[in-house]
Amino acid sequence: MTPDPRAALEDVFSIDPLLTEEERGWRDRARSFAEQRILPIIEQDFEDKHFRTELVSELGAAGFLGMHLMDPGCAGAGAVSYGLVCHELEAADSGWRTFVSVQGSLAMSAISKYGSDEQRAEWLPAMARGERIGCFALTEPDGGSDPGAMRTSAHRDGDDWVITGSKRWIGLASLAHVAVVWAATEDGVRGFLVPTESVGFSARPIEGKLSMRASVQCDVTLDEVRVPSDALLPGARGLSGPFGCLNEARYGIVWGAMGAARSCLEAALGRATSRQVFGRPIGSTQLIQAKLADMLVEYEKGVLLALHLGRLKETGRLTPAQISVGKLNSVREALAIAREARTVLGGDGVTSAFPVMRHMANLESVRTYEGTDEIHTLVLGRALTGLGAFA
Known part of the structure; x- marks a missing residue:
């Protein structure tokens, strides 16, 4: 069996x-x-x-x-x-x-x-309840990793705010009922709750994606969108506002990417024990066992790191640098596991008979959003040396 x-x-x-x-x-x-x-x-x-x-x-x-x-x-x-x-x-x-x-x-x-x-x-x-959908409009076409260079702006006009600009790679925007829009104001970066039915708000799904194909990401245009003064998020001032939310999302990725890795490892293990080559299961060969063992070690380390970060978070001791460790490690190792799993599956690994290529393609997006490898590397470098190297 x-x-x-x-x-x-x-x-x-x-x-x-x-x-x-x-x-x-x-x-x-x-x-x-x-x-x-x-x-x-x-x-x-x-x-x-x-x-x-x-x-x-x-x-x-x-x-x-x-x-x-x-x-x-x-x-x-x-x-x-x-x-x-x-x-x-x-x-x-x-x-x-x-x-x-x-x-x-x-x-x-x-x-x-x-x-x-x-x-x-x-x-x-x-x-x-899932009755209303929200999106988070921060990333812009010219600078996903540099939100400090934000071009989307908001200015007061009487009792209203008027928002103008563009955002890119905004998940769910064409389906959302409300967009959390981050814009530069004379008082720094502020957040606004913008109903997507507002005049001047438009969201267009991005075509040609080879990753995240069962998901929706959009280009968003805000053409003098007018919202009332109570659309302003009163507790958010400066980039610490959106960064506080991004850290919540990054924490979820630490766990999530390891889920994709587990799926790939399970596919490779199932193939290794069921496929017969040279009269025996390929999993009985030393090279395949070495691949499986290496994948397991990285998967287990990644999950234990996620659990450690989760316990820190529950006690209020989780730092942004620690989240960067988790996001960087989990996605990088999940991709490595997916690629190694594909080799165990042979040619069939590039087909939809197995989930590995789908996970691999999706993980390339996960690797980029909520901070690229490079950004998280520099976050850790700054934490270790006290010196910023972002520019």
Whole structure:
């Protein structure tokens, strides 16, 4: 009998004793959702460039949207529980973990952290249920890694604000009901809640993507969009505002990328024990076993790092530099695992019979967004030396 790859991995890497019953419950619910609602359709959706909007309300009903927030309507789950949900969703597809991240860690977190009581009451319960979708409009066409050079601007006109500019690679923007827009003002960078039905707001899905094909990313144009004064997020002033949300999203990636890595490792392990070459399973050869062992070691190290960061986050001790360690390591090693898994699968590894090439393509996007490898490397260099080397 061919061994079950998931069971084999869990036998070698036993993480359950390190988790609480509540954390295991969140993980198991997310795993069940991913296996029942995402995996049966994701290969075709990736091929068709189709985002399955009907799953949004189901994610809300499961409690996954903004689950780490303490606001009314949100689950108030711990950081490790949230990480485990990200892990399981990205094991199915990075696009669906990205959706949960954009909705919960970016748009909802911005409203929770920096919004007024009225803004939180208006938006967060409905967003937690998946009835309203949010997006986070920070990145611009000319400088994703340099938000300090932001060209989108907002100025006062009577009791209103008028916002003009453009944003790029904005997840969910064409589907969203509200955009958290970051703009330069005479008082520094400020955040605004912009209903996407506002005159002058337009979002166009980016075509030609070879990655994140079952997800939606957009170019956004703001052509003198007028919003009332109460659209301003009162608690956000300067780049510390959006950076506070980005760190929430980066934390989810630390766990999520390892989910994609696990999916690739399971595919390689299953193939190694089932494919017969030269009269025996390829997994009985030393070279294949070395590949599997190396992948397992990096996967286990990545998950343990994620768990460590989660425990720090739960006690309020997680620093931005530590998040950079996790994001840099998890995505880099997940890509390495995906590439090594592809070699075990041989020529069939480049087909949709296995999830590895889809994960590999998606991870290239994950590697770029929420801070490139280069940016996180420089964050760590500055933390170690006290010297900035960004320019």
